[in-house]
Amino acid sequence: MKSALIAIALLGLVGCMKKKTAIATGPVEWEPVALPVPAGYAKVVVKSVRGTGPDDVWVLAAAQRTDDRGAPYGLSFHFDGTTWRAAEVPARATKAIWPVSPTEAWAVGAYGTVARWDGQRWTATKIEGVDFDLLDVVAWHDDVWVAAAGPELLHFDGARWRKEAPPELAGTSVHEVFGEADGTVLVPRNLAGKVPAVLRRSPDGAWRLDEVGPGGVVHLAGSSPADRWAIGAMELAYHSDGRAWRATPLAGTRTLGAWATSPTEAYLVGVGGSIQRWDGAAWQPSASGTDADLWTVFAPPGMKPLVGGAAGLLRRK
Amino acid sequence: MGGPNDAAMAEPHTWWGDTFNAGVNALTAATGYDSHRVTDNPAGPADNPFYRDNASHMPGWGNTFGLDFLDPHGLPSGATAQDRATNYVGQDDPTGVWADVRRRLVDNEGAAINALPKDAAGNPDGNISFLDVYGAHVDAYSGAQQAAHADGRDPTANNSFVDPASFALAMYGAPLMEHLGINAGPITGASIDYFNDPTDSATSGWAKRMGLAGAEMGAGAAMMLNPLTAPLGLATMGLGAFGGVWNTATAVGNGMLGEWGGAIADGASAAGGAIASGAQAVGGAISDGASWVGDGLGNLTGLW
Incomplete structure (x- = not known):
């Protein structure tokens, strides 16, 4: 009996150490979007939403086959401004997607898998010698950059894949990459004992390190070089107007995705259905109506923002 | 699939083994985990072939004993144990810590293989040791957790890697299940998810x-x-x-x-x-x- 009480006390101790989650209260500001899930699929989890504009939006998702109790399959959904259409994504390339044009998009996923959309179908390949997960991607035509939990980026130049390892990334683990319209590549740089920073590759190929501030940089977003965000996991987000980084407090929920629409509009999503909206002065909670984790947000000018996660796809009312 | 050892290391499927694994999968599903293969999708190439492709350099028993009745794959047991582990564990990975661990394991063990003596053709010759593999795991957990602390992705990920005796039991014992017709993947993945999750405190x-x-x-x-x-x-x-x-x-x-x-x-x-x-x-x-x-x-x- 005594030992049973000890075990219960220990379990309680473990329970007390769960990470905190804060859910916004107030009127629900988001509504479900009905995706055309093909017959035979269920439990759709949206992993990544990206696009080149309101008439070229991609949703990358993992979904369970109802006739197969195995691992989830990949699905993608494309919105042309009027209609959503579904297409299977081969081989679990379900970590991240980056559209280049209506006839070119890139998706990445497990164990070196890269899938390319040619306007008609997805074709998957495995990067030779890469036996680990690909976590994020940005792309321009014949210019693709992939983060893969290592001290480098993987780069496709239209002919072959190579590792590009600027010395600033030595000893780090890169989980996210972000791209700007002019071809600039941004990467978080976090290293014990160093000020968290953003490593920036300009289109001419030069790398430059911008120190941000304490707290770590997990996600990157931006609408222009004068509107960049370096976002921490829970407590702080830094905004740059092109001259200096300025810290802004977050709500304390773990962020899993970010998007910046303009200097006065940006979004963060995260665990427990959390959504935070930047109004130009502060981050405001926005009630999603779900407590399921939200992984991704896409909010370009001219369309209602989309967020996605375990609850499927949601659109701001 | 298509590597040199893929056929030899194919997962066994028998009615009793599949029934056993259906039970494992049901149990893990009921407790919020997933012990299915990470990549079942037959439409594409994606799983982790590293341990199959490098099986002949892994530690553990295999042809060493020359005893067919103890030898399901004819390849070192450490290859089977790790192949099943990497392809069944860590399905849900919101902070990327699992991905980081897998990456570091491939890097660490790949480096150990590259450090082996070379044969006449310049290829690695021989097997890495149990301690190479165990050390690779300890380092992978620690490195992935430190990276998650550095950027704040998971500041409470601190679970240390399992003790060497339990690891050795897995390394040398897991393939025996496969000799009995039971795919060791689901229970290997489930046991790691439960007892050695690097994202745990x-x-x-x-x-x-x-x-x-x-x-x-x-x-x-x-x-x-x-x-x-x-x-x-x-x-x-x-x-x-x-x-x-x-x-x-x-x-x-x-x-x-x-x-x-x-x-x-x-x-x-x-x-x-x-x-x-x-x-x-x-x-x-x-x-x-x-x-x-x-x-x-x-x-x-x-x-x-």
């Missing part, structure tokens, strides 16, 4: 494994009652005791005591007293209350 990982150690000791004590099973019981008790001591030491080293602060200080103090009196009490409670769990968990820990 030091405290929660320690508590899970102390329960396991207690269950092993309880099961071993039960076996000691029968002279025929007494030697195995003694070994099982020894495994549990070793695991308990090792895991406590590594959990403390990974900051477990530092986690016991603030509002839970009083509770932690009581737990500390309990710890001082020995992990046996915790394990005893669990094994007393659910001896069937003890047997099941005893098997699970042996698979990783």
Whole structure:
């Protein structure tokens, strides 16, 4: 009996150490979007939403086959401004997607898998010698950059894949990459004992390190070089107007995705259905109506923002 | 698929093995985990072939014994254990810590293989050691967790890697299941998800494994009652005791005591007293209350 009480006390101790989650209260500001899930699929989890504009939006998702109790399959959904259409994504390339044009998009996923959309179908390949997960991607035509939990980026130049390892990334683990319209590549740089920073590759190929501030940089977003965000996991987000980084407090929920629409509009999503909206002065909670984790947000000018996660796809009312 | 050892290392499927694994999958689903293959999708190439492609350089028994009846794949057992582990574990990975661990394992063990003596054609010749593989795992967990701390993705990921005795049991024992027609993947993945999740805190990982150690000791004590099973019981008790001591030491080293602060200080103090009196009490409670769990968990820990 005594030992049973000890075990219960220990379990309680473990329970007390769960990470905190804060859910916004107030009127629900988001509504479900009905995706055309093909017959035979269920439990759709949206992993990544990206696009080149309101008439070229991609949703990358993992979904369970109802006739197969195995691992989830990949699905993608494309919105042309009027209609959503579904297409299977081969081989679990379900970590991240980056559209280049209506006839070119890139998706990445497990164990070196890269899938390319040619306007008609997805074709998957495995990067030779890469036996680990690909976590994020940005792309321009014949210019693709992939983060893969290592001290480098993987780069496709239209002919072959190579590792590009600027010395600033030595000893780090890169989980996210972000791209700007002019071809600039941004990467978080976090290293014990160093000020968290953003490593920036300009289109001419030069790398430059911008120190941000304490707290770590997990996600990157931006609408222009004068509107960049370096976002921490829970407590702080830094905004740059092109001259200096300025810290802004977050709500304390773990962020899993970010998007910046303009200097006065940006979004963060995260665990427990959390959504935070930047109004130009502060981050405001926005009630999603779900407590399921939200992984991704896409909010370009001219369309209602989309967020996605375990609850499927949601659109701001 | 299509590597040099893919056919030899194909997962076995028998009615009894698949029935067993259906039970494992149902149990893990009921507890919020997923022990299916990470990449079942037949439409594409994606799984991790590293341990199959490099199987001949892994440690463990295989053709070494020259005993076909003990030899499901004809390749070192460490290859099978790790292939099943990497392709079945860590399905849900919101912070990327699992991805980081997998990456570091491939990098570390790939470096160890590259450091082997070269044959006439310049290819690695021989096998890396058990300690190479164990060290690669310890480093991978630590490195991935430090990276998650550095950027704040998962500041509470502190669970240390499992003790070497349990790891050795998995490395050398997992393929035996496959010889019996049971795909070792689901239970290997489940056991790691439960008992060696790198995203757990030091405290929660320690508590899970102390329960396991207690269950092993309880099961071993039960076996000691029968002279025929007494030697195995003694070994099982020894495994549990070793695991308990090792895991406590590594959990403390990974900051477990530092986690016991603030509002839970009083509770932690009581737990500390309990710890001082020995992990046996915790394990005893669990094994007393659910001896069937003890047997099941005893098997699970042996698979990783």
